[in-house]
Amino acid sequence: MQTPVVEMRGITKKFPGIVANDSVNFDLQLGEIHALLGENGAGKTTLMNILCGLYEPDEGEILLEGKSVQFRFPGEAIASGIGMVHQHFMLVESLTVADNLVLGQSGQPLIRENPKKLHQRLRNLAEQYGLQIDPAAEVWQLSLGEQQRVEILKAIYRGAKVLILDEPTAVLAPQEVEGFLQTLRNLAAGGTSIIFISHKLNEVLAICDRVTVLRDGRTITTVLTSASNERELAHLMVGREVNKVIRIERQAQSPVPNPQSPIPNPRLIMRDLWVENDRGLPALKGINLAVNAGEIVGIAGVDGNGQRELEEAIASLRPIRGEINLNGTLAHIPSDRYTMGLIPDFSVADNLVLRDIQKPPFNKKGLLRPAAIIRHCTQLVERYLIRTPSPHTHVGKLSGGNAQKVAIARELSRSPQIVLAAQPTRGLDISAIEYVHQQLIAQRDAGAAVLLISTELEEILNLSDRIAVLYEGAIAGIVDANADVRHLGLMMAGKH
């Protein structure tokens, strides 16, 4: 074997109350795509944050091409050719793509060369790797998938030889995934070495050469993907046999909760709903849809066809024309947990009572009752399997998946009559996905009207009683749960 491009030996990192990495070993070869696999909270992001200079390890050594290095801050790692694309992008939204790329380049003024020339140079670089990007676009105007391409281009532009991608396909629509994986193959063939953090075993098997599995902060093993399969990887990750690797079986169900009563009971009604996007253009064009008590309606579609605007309109976060009627309390599981769902600098306990802070038992005569808040937190942590060192830990310090569980626990524990679930399993591991799916079905069976907005077609198919396809801001069709996938795919592509 050649000298690895990166070798991490015996890395240990402790946080108050938790050992996030416990003597972890990991190595990456030149031009290799190496997956890092593990349940939510297994320590993948921590290990990569150490490699990219965000954290210093308590113990252990990092070697780049055989030479021991110590990164005290991210700039040192970037200068050594390590580029990380985080789960949450770190772009300046009000600046253009080009400005973001040159921003912070070794203290140089923002734009040194003629913008036209710079844009052309960036366009050429992007094309070389099959990344479609307009350098003149402002970042706030871009979809999440486009922003991710900017992040990757930024890393390449800065000379990254090692690219760390944290859950990269979580923000992509199914149709975008294959093109993205091809981009990664191109990068690897060109000599970039890639670390691919993912929960999606099929993607890991499709593009990675090797897989290192972490569990509870420890390295379990490293295997060749060519000699492994989904079942084995799931077993290694979870530490027990996982029979249904992906998703729960659809159960026999009726669209209305009471089969005796044929009368639907609409709880969420949209009539001639028009909503504009951030650019002031119509994003939803006259939506008419009702979700009944006791049913899950799935909104299928390629990302960027109005899903975000639909979610924000229902959650009263965006002005509308037309009508939205909510007959009951709304629970909102947001697509972007850190900006819409949680306050990262508040504790887990406080985030869990955010919506009920004025009410007993958490509040008595205007005074908060910490004991009741902590008791409530302890119950939900247990019920929703949230991994946190303590109720006082800031949500921003939890792993991505566990932070999502906090948002879900708060919303679903309030016995809502309407559930708006937008990308509810984004970034979650297989056990957590199964759990969230069971929770949504339980809400439906308890009589809630559930609107599930998801770019995961499989999730939509597994859970929905009816499926509405959103295409260019309009409903291209509504089909039942047994719809043919090909037919759905055609509608999603606007070909129906």
Ligand SMILES: Nc1ncnc2c1ncn2[C@@H]1O[C@H](COP(=O)(O)OP(=O)(O)OP(=O)(O)O)[C@@H](O)[C@H]1O
């Ligand atoms: N800055 C921090 N302060 C305190 N605890 C932290 C911090 N960063 C991570 N942790 C804890 O370390 C553990 C490992 O978290 P990490 O984010 O590395 O997991 P992960 O495998 O990336 O999970 P996910 O798949 O959910 O993203 C978790 O229990 C997390 O709460």
